[in-house]
Amino acid sequence: MMAFADRSLEEQIGQWREYLRRRQAFHLSDVEELEGHLRDQLTALTDAGLAGDEAFLVAVKRMGSLDALSREFARAHSERLWKQLVIGPGSADESVAAGPTELVLVIGLAVAAALAIKVPALFGLRIDGSGQPFYFRNAALFVLPLLTVYFIWKRGSRLGTAFWLALPFAAGAVFANIFPFTTNSDTEKLIALHLPIMLWLVVGFAYVRNRWFANGGRMDFVRFSGELAIYYVLIALGGFVLIAFTVMLFASIGMKADWLIGAWLVPCGAAGAVIIGSWLVEAKQSVIENMAPVLTRLFTPLFTVLLLAFIGTMAWTGSFINMQRQVLIGFDLLLALVVGLVLYAASARDPLAAPDFFDGLQLVLVVSALVVDGVALAAIAARISEFGFTPNRVAALGENIILLVNLAWTAWLYLRFARRLGSFARLEQWQIAYLPVYAVWAAIVVIAFPPLFGYK
Amino acid sequence: MEMGKDLVAASATPLVLAILSERDSYGYAIIKRVAELSGGNLQWTDGMLYPVLHRLERQGLVAAKWSTSETGRRRKYYRITKEGRAELAAQRQQWRVVDGTLRGIWMKACTA
Numbered sequence: 001m002m003a004f005a006d007r008s009l010e011e012q013i014g015q016w017r018e019y020l021r022r023r024q025a026f027h028l029s030d031v032e033e034l035e036g037h038l039r040d041q042l043t044a045l046t047d048a049g050l051a052g053d054e055a056f057l058v059a060v061k062r063m064g065s066l067d068a069l070s071r072e073f074a075r076a077h078s079e080r081l082w083k084q085l086v087i088g089p090g091s092a093d094e095s096v097a098a099g100p101t102e103l104v105l106v107i108g109l110a111v112a113a114a115l116a117i118k119v120p121a122l123f124g125l126r127i128d129g130s131g132q133p134f135y136f137r138n139a140a141l142f143v144l145p146l147l148t149v150y151f152i153w154k155r156g157s158r159l160g161t162a163f164w165l166a167l168p169f170a171a172g173a174v175f176a177n178i179f180p181f182t183t184n185s186d187t188e189k190l191i192a193l194h195l196p197i198m199l200w201l202v203v204g205f206a207y208v209r210n211r212w213f214a215n216g217g218r219m220d221f222v223r224f225s226g227e228l229a230i231y232y233v234l235i236a237l238g239g240f241v242l243i244a245f246t247v248m249l250f251a252s253i254g255m256k257a258d259w260l261i262g263a264w265l266v267p268c269g270a271a272g273a274v275i276i277g278s279w280l281v282e283a284k285q286s287v288i289e290n291m292a293p294v295l296t297r298l299f300t301p302l303f304t305v306l307l308l309a310f311i312g313t314m315a316w317t318g319s320f321i322n323m324q325r326q327v328l329i330g331f332d333l334l335l336a337l338v339v340g341l342v343l344y345a346a347s348a349r350d351p352l353a354a355p356d357f358f359d360g361l362q363l364v365l366v367v368s369a370l371v372v373d374g375v376a377l378a379a380i381a382a383r384i385s386e387f388g389f390t391p392n393r394v395a396a397l398g399e400n401i402i403l404l405v406n407l408a409w410t411a412w413l414y415l416r417f418a419r420r421l422g423s424f425a426r427l428e429q430w431q432i433a434y435l436p437v438y439a440v441w442a443a444i445v446v447i448a449f450p451p452l453f454g455y456k
Numbered sequence: 457m458e459m460g461k462d463l464v465a466a467s468a469t470p471l472v473l474a475i476l477s478e479r480d481s482y483g484y485a486i487i488k489r490v491a492e493l494s495g496g497n498l499q500w501t502d503g504m505l506y507p508v509l510h511r512l513e514r515q516g517l518v519a520a521k522w523s524t525s526e527t528g529r530r531r532k533y534y535r536i537t538k539e540g541r542a543e544l545a546a547q548r549q550q551w552r553v554v555d556g557t558l559r560g561i562w563m564k565a566c567t568a
Contacts, residue, residue: 036530062502063502076510425515
């Protein structure tokens with residue numbers, strides 16, 4: 001960079017640069033770009049006859065205040081916000097309601113969730129007995145409305161919004177409970193699995209408030225979901241330790257604590273942990289910062305190797321996938337996992353960076369997942385034509401196709417990006433635009449499948 | 457003339473895209489061009505241009521490349537993309553509607 005002859009001017013520029021660097025919102029290349037601008041401005045001003053320090057004052061003033069500037073940069077690059085919330089009290093659209101009120105509310109909601117799950121027991125529905133199917137069908141309805149309440153409060157949404165968000169929950173409650181299921185019904189299990197997916201989108205609406213279509217809103221929700229899953233697993237691990245000690249201690253005085261664990265500890269803990277976990281993600285973003293992307297980096301190569309080895313073995317031995325029921329669900333989960341890996345890699349990636357080795361790896365992962373799934377689809381098609389349609393097969397097939405479409409287009413966008421024909425932002429947009437599709441399919445399974453298949 | 461903040465923000469995208477559709481450029485030159493075109497009436501805080509440029513880059517409307525200028529200074533040059541031109545055309549339509557509507561109502565006010 002061309003330096004000025006004026007030593008003190010160079011010193012001032014250096015100081016200014018240091019101030020910029022200390023802000024989380026600016027990356028090194030931004031600092032360089034802004035410094036280049038400052039120097040152009042200084043050259044123009046000194047050429048016009050201003051002394052070095054005068055020119056510096058004018059140029060810095062024109063650049064704008066650092067606070068306002070870093071706020072704008074943080075907005076333009078919202079993924080940088082994740083690490084350090086630079087949008088402070090100065091901004092109007094992030095509600096900053098933290099402190100003791102929030103803690104009280106969160107604990108209240110967690111306790112409410114834990115108690116809600118015990119309410120049906122008052123009417124004789126025992127979670128460890130005959131009421132089990134009821135609990136499975138309604139699991140999401142005990143917790144997710146309370147989580148939505150938390151986000152409505154946290155984001156300072158209006159009551160009108162709350163009303164609209166309550167509607168899907170009411171609909172979910174109706175559809176989960178009006179159907180006359182036969183005993184051990186498959187469609188009943190499908191509802192238990194799909195209702196949470198459908199309602200998670202509603203939580204998403206509450207989470208992003210009015211930023212659903214704005215930049216980064218949905219991606220933030222994706223990040224939130226991933227981090228929540230990690231926190232939840234951590235809390236669950238702690239829960240297992242607690243349970244192990246409960247059993248051990250009461251066993252030592254000759255008492256069985258099974259009822260306490262089965263009817264209280266596990267259900268109440270599982271419900272309350274969702275609220276506590278969400279609050280932790282919101283409040284302590286910097287403690288376990290970006291675990292999801294770290295895990296993604298770790299496991300993308302491993303899964304790529306696994307899939308390649310699997311394809312290789314299949315081709316070498318000529319063995320065909322034996323499509324049992326669980327296997328099909330397994331392949332759905334595999335595709336979901338690959339989508340997750342792509343999604344979390346995307347959420348933490350600087351969208352402006354050029355394609356690198358890791359992107360190539362992701363492309364290989366996606367393509368090999370497509371190949372494996374193509375084989376699996378052929379197998380399921382054969383099974384359906386042989387044994388006919390069952391709710392499980394149709395649901396699994398639908399999910400498979402949805403994920404397959406996503407991955408196929410992802411592969412195409414990745415390829416374009418890797419060959420520098422398209423931008424990474426396209427891929428991110430595609431993934432984000434696709435999110436509602438999962439919820440819509442889940443809603444179809446919840447609403448249409450039981451009557452379609454005679455509640456079996 | 458003191459321009460409203462919202463208006464300045466709203467006009468930033470079409471203005472930057474239009475300037476880049478003339479020729480590839482870098483931040484400082486874009487600011488100068490804006491001042492020149494508006495006769496100094498449209499004053500941006502210089503730094504605020506960059507978040508706008510980065511947002512456009514992210515949306516794929518412009519592309520950027522670092523290169524060294526003839527004076528030996530490294531600069532980030534921006535170039536409008538195909539999508540950017542499409543967006544510019546769309547924005548142009550929208551601004552034309554706004555402009556036409558306001559004109560219509562003000563003409564009426566003059567003649568009444």
